Amino acid sequence: MEIKLVGHQKQWDYLKSSFESEQMAHAYLFCGENQIGKKTLAIEFIKILNCQDNNKPCGKCKNCIDIEKGNFLDFLFLRTGEESINFEGMFSYNSALPDLKSGEVLTDKKEIGIDQARKAQDFLNLRSYFGGYKAVVIDNAQNLTTEAQNCLLKTLEEPKGKTILILVSNQPERLLVTIFSRCQTIKFFTNKEINEFLNTPQRNKKEKEILDELLKVLDGTLAEKFAYTKNLKEDGGNTKEIFEVLQRYFRKELLQGPSLQYSKAISLKLNLIDDLIYKITFTNASPKLALEILFLEI
Ligand SMILES: [Zn+2]
Structure with missing residues (x-):
């Protein structure tokens, strides 16, 4: 029902x-x-x-x-x-x-x-x-x-x-x-x-496409995850954008989460994402590798 x-x-x-x-x-x-x-x-x-x-x-x-x-x-x-x-x-x-x-x-x-x-x-x-x-x-x-x-x-x-x-x-x-x-x-x-959660910030079409694909990959097997990162350009291409899309998605999930336990699990994912974004922005860490690490962890 x-x-x-x-x-x-x-x-x-x-x-x-x-x-x-x-x-x-x-x-x-x-x-x-x-x-x-x-x-x-x-x-x-x-x-x-x-x-x-x-x-x-x-x-x-x-x-x-x-x-x-x-x-x-x-x-x-x-x-x-x-x-x-x-x-x-x-x-x-x-x-x-x-x-x-x-x-x-x-x-x-x-x-x-x-x-x-x-x-x-x-x-x-x-x-x-x-x-x-x-x-x-x-x-x-x-x-x-x-x-x-x-x-x-x-x-x-x-x-x-x-x-x-x-x-x-x-x-x-x-x-x-x-x-x-x-x-x-x-x-x-x-x-x-x-409504406040859903409408701010408004997702644009491109972000929605990236997110839809990512969510599919996150639900997929390890092989599918690596196939996804393999397609990224060696310099990382839009990897940072991918991270930011995920960051916004999980922040929203955190706000809407049904329970504290669920929120805790989301917080851990967000911490990792924040950490990896910091690394690819301020150090010479490979964005592609960072995404692979993320896929292994979540
Ligand atoms: Zn019944």
């Missing part, structure tokens, strides 16, 4: 592939402005984890439907009472189970306190009802009291089997550093932010 959330495709693909490659984190922090689809994506992700169809999330199987309705026994949703109950108007969520083993824990306060945090913790410690993933989503996680956050730290430090905790927040800076550092951060952007 394609998610029709403009601008979040990268985040979605990233989460989906981490599930498919079994490299999921136990805890995520979805951060970004209010009302841009963080919660919706969190719910869709939980559907992926528990969907009974091959094409996950199908949105049609019993698990997908129950998750959407808030009737899924392995899913708990925690939030404060200050917001409307609709998930950004896309679908509504009902608490069907009075014993709060699943469904929604709604506090009437503006804070999410220690009692709710303990409920989340106990919930994740219980065996999965359906044998799949147990999931907790905490909306407006910045409203967790310090006591509640400290309680959750234990869960983050000793995650159990197939469990996942997703904190959703528009003010992640209000969370304890220890919480922040134990969650994999997924950043969400508003359309305005995305």
Whole structure:
């Protein structure tokens, strides 16, 4: 199923592939402005984890439907009472189970306190009802009291089997550093932010051609990479331009990256590119050789 959330495709693909490659984190922090689809994506992700169809999330199987309705026994949703109950108007969520083993824990306060945090913790410690993933989503996680956050730290430090905790927040800076550092951060952007990234600087046609070819080469085999550098003139020709195109591309990727881990990987590539550009500009290093080094490393 394609998610029709403009601008979040990268985040979605990233989460989906981490599930498919079994490299999921136990805890995520979805951060970004209010009302841009963080919660919706969190719910869709939980559907992926528990969907009974091959094409996950199908949105049609019993698990997908129950998750959407808030009737899924392995899913708990925690939030404060200050917001409307609709998930950004896309679908509504009902608490069907009075014993709060699943469904929604709604506090009437503006804070999410220690009692709710303990409920989340106990919930994740219980065996999965359906044998799949147990999931907790905490909306407006910045409203967790310090006591509640400290309680959750234990869960983050000793995650159990197939469990996942997703904190959703528009003010992640209000969370304890220890919480922040134990969650994999997924950043969400508003359309305005995305447009700014995409439009500055404007890519001209030539740069686009160079980049398209480069991206193909970067995905290719080592032999294809060396075939590419072999075609360059011995004096390097437009090698510096190639480096600069890649530098702009990765800078943009860094800004739009879906997670801190992803950003770290991009940073390493950018450091290498910056270093090689410096060398071919200010020393007599061979531009062609520099590009070969780059291709070997990234
Ligand atoms: Zn399904």
